[in-house]
Amino acid sequence: MIWLLRKYSIPQWEDEMEVSDLEFDTPALGDGFTFSVRVRCVRQAGGRRHDHGQWTDAREEQNEVHDLVRRVVRDVCRRHSAFSPEKAEHATNQSIAAAFSTHGSLRGRWSVQAQIDPSxxxxxxxxxxxxxxxxxxxxxxxxxxxxxxxxxxxxxxxxxxxxxxGQPKVRYVLRLAQQPDQAAEVVTQMLDEHQERAERLVNLVNEMAGAHHQAGVFDLVIASESALRHALEQLGVDVPPLESDSIFAEASRLS
The missing domain is CATH 1.20.5 (Single alpha-helices involved in coiled-coils or other helix-helix interfaces)
Structure with missing residues (x-):
């Protein structure tokens, strides 16, 4: 029988696995867009088949497979949005598997896998x-x-x-945070202002002491001035020296 098939060039299945691919576009839901479809069809090895006294024609069966795949893919894809290719692919492969499992002449001889991509x-x-x-x-x-x-x-x-x-240096702290590249200038201004403030304060105390000398509170002012100078020195303020003709300098010499 085999030599007759070969002699008359009758198409037949070989016993080796055969692979064929399909690529086509098919409409998506609403027909406004399409899916890009690629399908791989694999005939299992040893698939040569004798049906009802006749050998199955290889090309005929392959065309039958391709036609079935196209119908299933088109039917399923038209029920899915073009923006959900993953859902369309899953449903398509389920439908293909069901179609080939119930198709008597193709059942068990073909493995078909579809890949659905957006256009x-x-x-x-x-x-x-x-x-x-x-x-x-x-x-x-x-x-x-x-x-x-x-x-x-x-x-x-x-x-x-x-x-x-509420310390006076708060504005210098903020300036340092905003202008770190001008640190030297900011710190110098802060120290100069502290020095000026200390000098003004000492002068004010001198004036107050002079004004109260006649009122009999001289000793109290002297004590207050000494405590003030000590406190400023502890804070790191450069307190100016007593003027030689001030009442505080005279009081210091007398004490």
């Missing part, structure tokens, strides 16, 4: 949507980061202000 137009739309979504996410992340940094700065500023309280 290029749908890919472009999805790409633009993803870019817009990513821009929104990036902007939200940037805003969240700015808010966290503002909160951190507020907490640090609160600690600094709490530590300095």
């Amino acid at each position: 290029e137009e749908v890919r472009s739309l999805r790409r633009e949507a993803l870019i817009r979504q990513q821009a929104i996410v990036s902007e939200a992340d940037a805003r969240a980061l700015r808010l966290r940094k503002v909160q951190e700065l507020a907490e640090i500023s609160e600690k600094v202000l709490s530590s300095v309280g």
Whole structure:
């Protein structure tokens, strides 16, 4: 029998596995877009078959397989959105498996697997949507980061202000935080202002002592001035020396 098939070139299945691929576009739900479909059809080895006294024609059976696949794929894909290719692919392969399991002449001899992809137009739309979504996410992340940094700065500023309280140096602390590159200038201004404030305070005490000398409170003022100078020195303020003709200098010599 085999030599007769070979002699008259009758198409037949060999005993080796045979693979054929299909590629086509098919409409999606609503017919506005399409899916890009690739299907691999594999005939299992040893698939040569004798049906009802005749050998199965190889080309005929392959065409039958391809036609069945096309019908199933088209029917399933038209029930799915072009933007849900993964769902269409899953449903398509389930339907293909069911169709081949119930098709008597093809059952058990073919393995078929479909891959459903979005069309290029749908890919472009999805790409633009993803870019817009990513821009929104990036902007939200940037805003969240700015808010966290503002909160951190507020907490640090609160600690600094709490530590300095109402002290005159608070404005210099803030300037140092805002202008760290001008630290030398800021610190110099702060020290000069402290020195000027100390000098004004000592002069004021001198004037007060002179005014109260006749009132009999001279000793009290002298004691207060000495305590004040000591306190300023402990704070690191450069207290100016007593003038030689001041009443405090005279009091110091007398004591």
